[in-house]
Amino acid sequence: MSLIPFASQRGGGADLAAHLLNAHDNEYVEVADIRGAMAGDLHGAFAEFEAQAQAMTKCKNYLYSLSINPDTAQGPMARALYADYIQRAEEALGLHGQGRAVVFHIKEDKRGVLREHCHVVWSRIDVQECKAIHMAYDYDKLMGVTRAFARDHDIQLAPGYYKLEDRKRQNYRQLSLYDKAQENQLGISKQERMEVVTELWRQRDSASSFVQALEYHGYILAQGKRPFVLVDIHGHTNSLPKLIDDKSATTKAVREFLGDEYSEETLPSVEDAKDLAAQHLHALKDQEKSRKIHEQLERLGEVYKIQREKLESQIEAKRALHEREKSQQSKDQLTLRIAVSRHYVNKAREIRAEREAAKPKGLSAFLAKASGVELLRSHLHKYNDAKARSTFLKDRRALHEGQRIERLELERRHNMQRLDQERQRRALSQTQAKEQKSLRLSLERSRAVQARRGQPHMPAMNLTLGPPGRKAAVSKAKNRHTSPLAQEMRKRAEPAKKMEQGDLQLEFKLAAEMARKQAEDPSGKKPKKIDPFKPHDPDRGKGRRR
Structure with missing residues (x-):
């Protein structure tokens, strides 16, 4: 192991x-x-x-x-x-x-x-x-x-x-993260790509044939931050010398082999090559595969719907629990405040009842009033009552403050749980988005493997230009589609081209009419077949006898 x-x-x-x-x-x-x-x-x-x-x-x-x-x-x-x-x-x-x-x-x-x-x-x-x-x-x-x-x-x-x-x-x-992403999307490992490019390098005979072989294996030779960059059909970039498993294949050796025909000045940029590869990849997209992706995403969406409903039900149950806890806390705090107030009132009634029972009567009451004892007792009772009330108010304020802190703690706990629920929502969305991305990537990889039909390389770029015999040039193929100068020239040439086509059609009509008149015979014979697009010579084919 x-x-x-x-x-x-x-x-x-x-x-x-x-x-x-x-x-x-x-x-x-x-x-x-x-x-x-x-x-x-x-x-x-x-x-x-x-x-x-x-x-x-x-x-x-x-x-x-x-x-x-x-x-x-x-x-x-x-x-x-x-x-x-x-x-x-x-x-x-x-x-x-x-x-x-x-x-x-x-x-x-x-x-x-x-x-x-x-x-x-x-x-x-x-x-x-x-x-x-x-x-x-x-x-x-x-x-x-x-x-x-x-x-x-x-x-x-x-x-x-x-x-x-x-x-x-x-x-x-x-593997680096970039190489791993390439392998996941293409279904071709870095080692397999190096084997293909290395074999092409070893079988090279000329610069043009080598570049054409790269195009056949799905690479565009471009110029980026470093010289001689290979851009594949999915827009991934790799250095050409680094993909050649040969110590002698340095950047200098590659530059000398490619020569002036594919120098760094004549090669397209990486951005232009990516645009051309994107156009070619878009042409290879299969509608059946898109339909399958849509169907699988729909099935995946049903699973996600069940997951979201389960999470929402948990959140709703937690929200109802919060309401019950808040209501129960309010009820308990109110009950405690009422109990404290009743305890104070009952205690005050008991003290007054004890005082009434201990109050002197008859001669003792007269002597207490005459001697001033009753006055001192009255002042002492008022002092004790005021002290008891002050203690009660202080305890009640402390009780209110404690209950306020309890309410704040409960509210803070509920807020934290609500934030955690929102975080769970975001986490579920992020996980689902990651799974959808993985599904698309796996389907794209299977599509790429199917498009290769068992070949150990990517689909050919087919950048050969006409007419037959002209050498394939990536820069010309790129400029044919993306060059601003070529686009401007095409725009200017369109009116002249239309006018030229109209004049040619008019000439064809006149030539056909002239040929028809010349072919007419008053004796009723069958008219001769004359090609209206060739000059007519009535004496053609008549030889002179000597």
């Missing part, structure tokens, strides 16, 4: 989450673990990581994405081994304890075999230090982790982990 890790620093958490949750490109998607985030889904977790990056740092590539791809030809890889490798990678990269998400995918490879692989995405933001973790020499660290992991678990590594001679190592390098 070989093991190939691929890692990169990146931003765009929403796009990455939609890619990881894409159910069209994968037969099976499992979010195995989310750590260091309050949200329980990928979109929410990556949104939290992005918020941390924006609030604490200026880091734009706040995520570190690692994909672990075992070789299915050597057997499946157990989940315990995945966990061991992830732990080793965390320790080596300095990402231990960071927020992360682990996603498992199962998809079909080119041979139709189901292949399981794992994606691990860490947050690079250290919330304790308020800084982004520097990822220095991460490629070398992952190579060391992979070698140690393979040694401990008796795993055979891919050839790319060993020292290779010459340019053989090029065959085992990881």
